[in-house]
Amino acid sequence: MSVASMTGYARSEGRDQTASWVWEAKSVNGRGLDLRLRLPAGCDALEPAAREAAARRLGRGSIQLGLTLTRQTEAGEMRINTALLTRLADLCRDWQAARPELAPARLDGLLAIRGVVEPAAETEPADDEAGREQRLAAMRAGLDAVLDRLAAMRREEGARIAALLTGQLDLISALTRRAEACAALRPEAIRARFTQQVAALTEAAPSLDPDRVAQEVALLLVKVDVREELDRLAAHVAAARDLLTQGGVIGRKLDFLAQEFNREANTLCSKSADVELTRIGLDLKAVIDQFKEQVQNIE
Incomplete structure (x- = not known):
């Protein structure tokens, strides 16, 4: 067996059709093996695997292990803020009535004003049970990869x-x-x-x-x-x-x-x-x- 340090850092990334994720592991000196785990909502099932994998590879040290999950979204249709557009059109008519020398407002000019045209609410793609299980399996593979890299860095040090x-x-x-x-x-x-x-x-x-x-x-x-x-x-x-x-x-x-x-x-x-x-x-x-x-x- 080789001599290992208790300090190190490693990172692992992964993605599928609906999400991307990043594992980060940081290790510093500690009296025993102390694992501090940070998981996003919906990934609690990974905690037992993370603790078992860390204990199998690392003997001592204070370990901070975190997972960042980013879900991909689908852009919806554009929509017009009719309340704002109506208010702007009324203001333009009032100004034109008071100042006849002004040119009348054009629709394209009003639509170009920020906030009049905006994207509809984004929606997350559907995610069935099979897709979630496949993602968790891929995340577990990323977990193994980041801990392997951390252990290798500790051995090098x-x-x-x-x-x-x-x-x-x-x-x-x-x-x-x-x-x-x-x-x-x-x-x-x-x-x-x-x-x-x-x-x-x-x-x-x-x-x-x-x-x-x-x-x-x-x-x-x-x-x-x-x-x-x-x-x-x-x-x-x-x-x-x-x-x-x-x-x-x-x-x-x-x-x-x-x-x-x-x-x-x-x-x-x-x-x-x-x-x-x-x-x-x-x-x-x-x-x-x-x-x-x-x-x-x-x-």
């Missing part, structure tokens, strides 16, 4: 995001290896720091029990040891790669891993007693923030 996430995982892995190779984590460096701390404490307080001092210093060294965090970071990177390879509805799992990444990076920075290791930890946090931001778009 998901492929681009997956490539970004893979690059960020590569960088997290590289930073983890740099931290593992950091001089402050080498056994000889840890041993030298341990010896110096014991010597400093013994010199500052000669009456202290050297064995007790050694125990306390050993505990401190355990607390600042970050090798466990680095091991977990490497394990999380491997788990994230497996999820991207698996595909499907993996967004929430990747989001959980992003939180785990961030937790390990924070712990590494808090434990670090070395400037180089702290810088690596800060670089890790920056990459992990970018990773988490992209993961929010994954289905």
